[in-house]
Amino acid sequence: MKKLPADRPAITAFAPQKRCYQNITAIAPLQTDLDELIRWQDYVKTQIDHYTRKRNTWVSWSAVAVITVFLSISLITAAGSIGVFLGVPGFLVAVGVAAYTGSRAKKFYEQLQFFEARGFSERSYRHECLSRLLTLLERDIAPDQKLRLRLDLAPITDSRKSVSKAPNRRHRERQNEYFEDNWLKLRSAFADGTKFQLTVLERYIVCTWRNQNNNARRREKHKGFKIDLALRYAAEQHADLARLANIARSAVQLPQVAQLQGLEIQRDRLAMKVTLPQEASAALLAQTITLMLLSAYQILNLARIRANQAS
Template identity: 30%
Template sequence: MTVLHARPYAPKRGPPDGHLAGESSAVAVNITRFHNVFLYQSHSPVPELLRDLGMLGRLDARAEKQLGALTTAAWLTTIPGGSLILLCCYASWASAVSSDVPFSWQGAQPLKNGFLLGLLLLAVGGLFFLWRAMLKPRDLDNRRYGLARVLLQRLQVDLAPDAPVRLKLDLRQPDVREKRVRQDMVGWWRTEFFVDPWLTLEARLADGTFLRIRMVEKHQKRERYKTSASGKTKKKSKRKGFARLEVSLRVKPERHPRLGTLKGQTTNATRLPPRVQLERVRVAADRLSLRVRLAGDWVARAQKAPEDPETPAFWKEALEKDDASRTATMMLLSLYQVVRYARRRGKQRAAWARRQSV
């Protein structure tokens, strides 16, 4: 069962209000509700989730096309309208200066009509800009559903056939009011702090291990007013942020004896891409987890750099961004290395105990 919600994580009831052209009825969703809250949750097999994520991508592409058309229409009406108003005002001023007779709109009907037409074009352009602002939340962050798609494709081989996966995506903008946790002054900057836990993926793998992947982004919006030497006051603003990615495994403690003593081995076994920072390692009798920190400009899946021998190596390294899907894969493999070691050690001890009892 697939859900695109009008309420946070509440199942859909009743027929959908609409669906994308070309979509089958099996994936028809309530697009109107989704565009109200931009929350997605499903507990379904991987093929159904991938189909839904593909539909989200098409919704996003359609929104980007609409926003582009509205932007073009807004500028094509605003610029001519403003130019026409300025031209009419200049013509009326020039006519009044060069003539001894006081200027009157009654004797300059073409200028009056041009001025009114300019006002109309400005009003239409303003409506286009307003419409664009209302549709802006529909322009989703491609990285979010893209990362979920890549992770599902890679995990599919480790899942039992038709095994359900629980996926939650918060596709709202990262600076909505509900995600703001506090406001404070940082130096001279008035700062708003946002916490955005937007991804949760849970699945039981084919060997019985329970996997959870979570991603949280933290953002800051800073602004201040600065007065220059000439007395002009200018507003300066900037944004900064980072992402935390956490991968955890839960296992049966009887099959992995003394797992809680392997924190040092877990830290040593962890392998991460360059520049990704390991923040936390947790190991208990029945679970273990890793948490890392990514830069705010992370990508879902890094594209290969062109093999150009003329490009300096340090340029290629500077242009690379943190690959979230690769990081999650390496974290999972690192944890599984420890799990296999604990399982193998448990089997060896059990075999040794059986030999001693004979």
């Protein structure tokens, strides 16, 4: 019996319909799952390439067969008895070949659809970014510490991510659809007891309209990322944060393209908001988040030194 292709990664915490990974577990199994997701993405990509080639090949053969059918018909009608003598067998063969190649093309088209509906290759930077981050953070997270992770790998234009629709301000006949994709939510605690929450939100606009020929037109624009980091720590282990808060913004170092939107420090919590105004690679995203964490800890470490000295 022919083995059916796998229709989902071998991860129970991954919901294939939503293409969303959601789990509460320690860092090691989380990394294993992410590796599996990356393997799955590679597998899907390979399959899509494979079936695209197959489909194209069979569509080409099918087109040749159809052309041959028409040529045969022309031959039969135009060249009298010789035409009939040559054309009829040719017609019959061509029809057979066209039917066969058409069915093969259809089969591979269905396989292609199957994988296109399950893959998330276009969002590969998400789990790559997270994988990079976890490699850094595992040094500061206890091995048995649970992490609560929600990683949404569905396309950003998925209908559940649509937040509003409005006419385009410049071209009133065009319709803008706004998408917000809160694709990462990671919560856990570091080994020093500080709890953290990291969320990444991605914005996207799809503009649709019809041109003068009434053909549908579509333009898409990435509107950047919004990254929120929140830390909650033991107030008694950090001193003078109220004073430090005045100069805290200058402790924040970010990649050039990133912008610090907000930094709020209280005696037991810190919140940092950063935006990236454009599309970003996994490396840039991971670097931005890493710098946010380092910036936050540059402040907290000093506050902790002060608390130690005070005690």
